[in-house]
Amino acid sequence: MRFETREQTPAWLPWIAIFLAGIVTLFFAGILLMFAGASPVDGFIELFTGAFGSRNAMTETGATATPLILTGLAAAVAFRAKFWNIGAEGQLYAGALAVTFFGTGLIDLPAFLMIPFLMIVACVAGGLTLVPMMLLRQYLRVDEVVTTLLMNFVIILTVSFLLEGPWKDPYSLGWPQAAPIIDSGVLPQVVPRSRLHLGFLIAIIAALLVWFVQSRTVFGFHSKAVGFNPIAAKHSGISLSRTMLGIALLSGGLAGLAGASETAGLKGYLTLDLSPGFGYTGIAVAMLGNLHPVGVIFAALFMAVIFVGADAMSRALDVPTYLADVIVATTVLSVLASLVLVRYRLVFKG
């Protein structure tokens, strides 16, 4: 009995593998629940009722999924091209900064113009944050993992500086936050009296657009080639610099859009704790979605269920909320393992 490399992997196999990985993850979570002194069954019941049990729960899940879809897309687009953008967190805040700069009174437009304007501004900000790291990689061969990561710290410190200093809202009673986004820029609620806002639809549309671009357009074709074998792509006349630029703008832009969505939709103003790590969770979402835009939507919903549910569960059963983070991390590893194993076939010597 041994492992033999498959020549070709059927297209449906990775999805089965991911599904199984999800089961393994939940199983592992169950074990941790037992360590925490809670019954796994109770734990999962609390988790699912916390995420689906009521209209409030469901809109909460949707609202949590919104930024995850976008950061998941950001990671998926980049990783597909083997461009390891770990800076989605910083790009998210860059988008939030842009939205705050333009949306707190500097420019006033009617809502149907203001909202798209803010979204675009956030995309540009996010994209421009990533482009320098891409250039460092292309022209100076500096590894983008560490540079994008370190930039996260720099940007968040910048946000801290701005919120405690020049951009501090005088009406915020001493709490460091920026002025609220003006009314015409706020993303309206999609479900009344809930936190689910237009950002959710924007995220879904973004995913569909990414899917279209990747599977149908020339740019998508080129970026696929560049991801698999940049040398061969170059030898076929594909412009590496142009393709990578497009990928960086797209990936950074999507993360920036997440920042806009949270600032103008969920919270209404910029605070330092705008993102509890959406950028990093986005990586897990991208893996779980097999780097496919539509897969990302479902993966983000799954993650949102985990987060919202774990919150309810930890309050009900007195289990540390870090369980949600453990589940996210376990997801990355189990999906990675299952996708690699799918490349092999178990052979029994007959």
Place this chain on the structure above:
Amino acid sequence: MILFDLLEVLINAGFWAATIRIACPLLLATLGELLCERAGVLNLGIEGIMSVGAMVGWTAVYMGADLSVGVLAAAMVGAAFGLLHAGFTVYLGASQHVTGIGITLFASSIGYFAFRLLLPSSTTPPKIVAFQPLTFPLLSELPFLGEAIFNHTAFTYFAFLMVPVVFWLLNRTPFGLAVKVAGENPMALEAQGIDVLMVRTIAVVLGSALMAVGGAYLTMSAFDAFYFGMVNGRGWIAIALVIFASWRPGRALIGALLFAGLDAYQVRAQQLAGAFIPYQFFLMLPYLLSILAMIVAAKSTKYPKALLTPFRRGERH
């Protein structure tokens, strides 16, 4: 006048003592990552492994163990995560980038979860009796050097001792040679019938143990409590330092000291110039400097040729 004050910092013995203290976790982490990368494996789990090492070491002592047992516990946990990393990257050939990020997320979150389980919320983090500074009969009395160099904890001296140890391992033992070759041209090992996967795995396990010990330094020598987010990017900075050090232990020492010096300096400069420049900009400096270090080092780099390429038996010529 401020300019003089800023220069005066450099002749303050306390500044140099702080530099040495700040350098230790960075040094251990850098040496650990260096070992992994020399073998051809990029270990991005470093941040998480440092975090969980910090937690485990501290907790062991909190539960009553000896300080050295605590360090050993941290090393073993680090080794375990290193084994997990190697299982994915060396044996399964999975993406070293994604595996590393996954391990960082996993190690740190499991650490936090376990910590919360063991010590349910308390507003002030509990403390342990950490490593105390040692005193040497004559040396600690010396005017400048006494305070700067001869008044550190055993853990500190241990960290610096690791530099010649890693150097000896890499350059004076057959195993070290195998590690270097695994990172340059694994085929050369395979042609001699040496198991490349095993060599890489052991290197990653040893390196990860060092990283975890580096994390433990934070909770057992530099400070005496564990709090969330304490590693604060040191792992990522260590990765930049490895490149800056051209994958050599001696240069890693220089890099860590240089960096720690700048960091120690930044703290004092903040105290002096804090009125004019917001503290956030001082805090940004380590990260910006690391990016700069990577840019500078990238131009002249002689990197291990087989870094990031998985080795598959039978995939040849």
Place this chain on the structure above:
Amino acid sequence: MSPLLKVAGVSKSFGALKANRNICFEVARGEVLAILGENGAGKTTLRNSIFGHDLADLGVAEFKGSALRAGDPRAAIEAGIGMVHQHFTLADNLTVLENTLIGAQSLWKLGLQTAAARRKLVALAERFGLEIDPDRLVSELSVGEKQRLEILKTLYNDCELLILDEPTASLTPQEASGLFVSIRRMVSEGLAVIVISHKLNEILEISDRIIVLRSGETVGDVVTSEADKRQLGEMIVGRPVERPQRGSGPPETASRIALEDVSTIGDGSSVALDRISLTLCGGEIIGIAGVAGNGQKALGEVMSGHQKPSTGRIIIDQQAIGRSSPRAFMQAGIAYIPEDRNREGMVGDMTVWENAVLSEADSQAMVGGFSQIDKRACLAQAERICTDYDVRTHSLVQPARLLSGGNLQKLLIGRWLARNPRIIIACQPSRGLDEGAISAVHSMLLAARQTGSGILMISEDLEEIIALADRVAVMFNGRLSASIPNNNIDPIELGLMMTGEGFHAI
């Protein structure tokens, strides 16, 4: 006297492909045995089974009377078998001495015995006439020196049977002669040597006995002194050997591309160009001979726009080219076929049709609304290329890495030919291909020449150059000799120039 190595009944299959079928032969001490066969005949599989890199399905190998433990290279080495691989297994950033020590000691010992090793290495070098400096970095060694190091490594580990895999692939004729002298020395001291090769001439020169492999089976076991060259050639291929003839070319056109005083900056790992001047006209093939590592890669890259020259200029169709981008050169009608088709030519995980249209995807014919890819047009084009150039594949939507070497090369060349390029730069076009594929590739290049393309063929294979080129030049240390017409060129002289003797750069 009992044979040193006895191979009996060795068979191995990879899926449906029977790579080795019932191979039997013996080697005695003091003997040089050659295993002859074209690429794909099963030589590599056989040597892997003997050395232990792979497990044979059937059969046994006996060394010094006892059976070799299968699948264990370490056991083979310790028993006394040494192998010099075709692609060097050396760590470039380490010294000669360090490379020798790899595997020489148990991993778990605490000290590296550098002093003793140095003595032993120097003594061996003297004894067998393989000069080497223990403290030089391997990256600084020439190809010939690297091979000497590889052989010394096996001698250091006390080998009694040395297997050399395609040893003369990257050597000049002079270096090959030096190698043969060393082989004779070793054999006279009682070692046995197996030479695996596809080069008939060299086999005839060095071996005592020859085993011919074809399609996995032994089809001949002859004593060299009694062997007939033509007969051997036919045994290798199974039919009378016939490669396409050059014939006279079409009338020459004006210069298509010219390099004037072009130099490049080296990046430390490869040799840079040093004031190269070259003119290529349409309808001719210029062969650039030279040992690997003398700047061939840089030449190919500069002429295809992948590298910018630091001095000098490149003139295409009487116009100096400004921007140096692969795209611009492509649009000027230049096709570049890289030397490593797997790593540099194809995107293995993309499908055959995607690879076929990789360079066309954004051309007018393939693009629809919203810059979508017209999949039907692409598939049709891929179909055309595969039919026109005999690319055999199960389906157009299978991953390209499943293509055999020959079919892949045909696809890579074919997709360029479909564009009617004015200039083709072909680097090592028939490396690693079997006879059938070599003939096909040569026919494709000759046909392109006939329709007026100018072809620059950079090759280490002197036979190929002499067979196809209209003019020949030699590349040495980043410089280029004047190109001479290919009328009865003396390969020995070319070989000398390739090592620098008698080489005059223009």
